[in-house]
Amino acid sequence: MAVKNSSSDGRTRTWVAVVYPDSAPDNWRELLDENHIEWAESPLHDRDVDSGTGEVKKAHWHIALSFDGKKSYEQVFDLLAPLKCAIPQRCHSLRGAIRYMAHLDNPEKFQYGSENIIGHGGFDVQSYLKRSTSEATALVREMLEWVRANDICEYSKLVNYAMDEKPDWFDVLANGYTVMLSSYFRSVRGADSSGERKRS
Structure with missing residues (x-):
């Protein structure tokens, strides 16, 4: 790890760092777990490309630490020293840091898969991966376009398709929008039975 930087001693509850496989000890996770803190670990980033040179970057993990109270740079530096990391x-944004671990908001970068982000010490990864209202609404629109294009009249068919083919749709269905979509299907069936849908 590099020399301490006294200009970075602002206290905060959340910190991030980068761990390299070729310098960290094999038991680096256990060393961090021994501190009984909440932290998250990214998938191994081994396909990141330097935008300037086009070369694959050195493999690394991103980690995010969440403390119960504020910690200084020196305290975090000392805690991470055994890991020999950056x-x-x-x-500044734990949600942003967790989403970056899978490049969720960077489609131009390799997508590592949010399911491979690991929480330690009780860190709830999923709470930071929840979609915004606008993201969920866009997925609902996709579902309804598919429903209309395929003349689907039963909610169960949408759910089954989402389970098998569209995990992001299924996540939205399992965590909200069921009432609205169920009402939509009831309305479609009502239009079918009255012949209104065929006439429109």
Whole structure:
């Protein structure tokens, strides 16, 4: 790990760092777990490409630490010293840091899969991956376009298709929008029975 930087001593509850397989000890996760803190670990980033040179970057993990109270740079530096990782940085958005672990908001970068982000010490990864209202609404629109294009009249068919083919749709269905979509299907069936749908 590099020399301490006294200009980065602002206290905060959340910190991020980068761990490299070729310098970290094999038991680096256990060393961090021994501190009994909440932290998250990215999938191994081994397909990141340097946009300037086009070369694959050195493999690494991103980690995010969440403390119960504020910690100084020096405290976090000392805690991470056994991992021989890069200098810790203050985290301004834990949600943004967790989403970056899978490049969820960077489609131009390799997509690592959010299911491969690991929470330690009780860190709830899923709470930081929840979709915004606009993201969920866009997925509902996709579903309804598919329903209309395929003349689907039963909610169960949408759910089965989502389970088998569209995990992002299924996530939205399992966590909301059921009432609205169920009402939509009832309305479609009502239009079918009255012949209104065929006439429109």
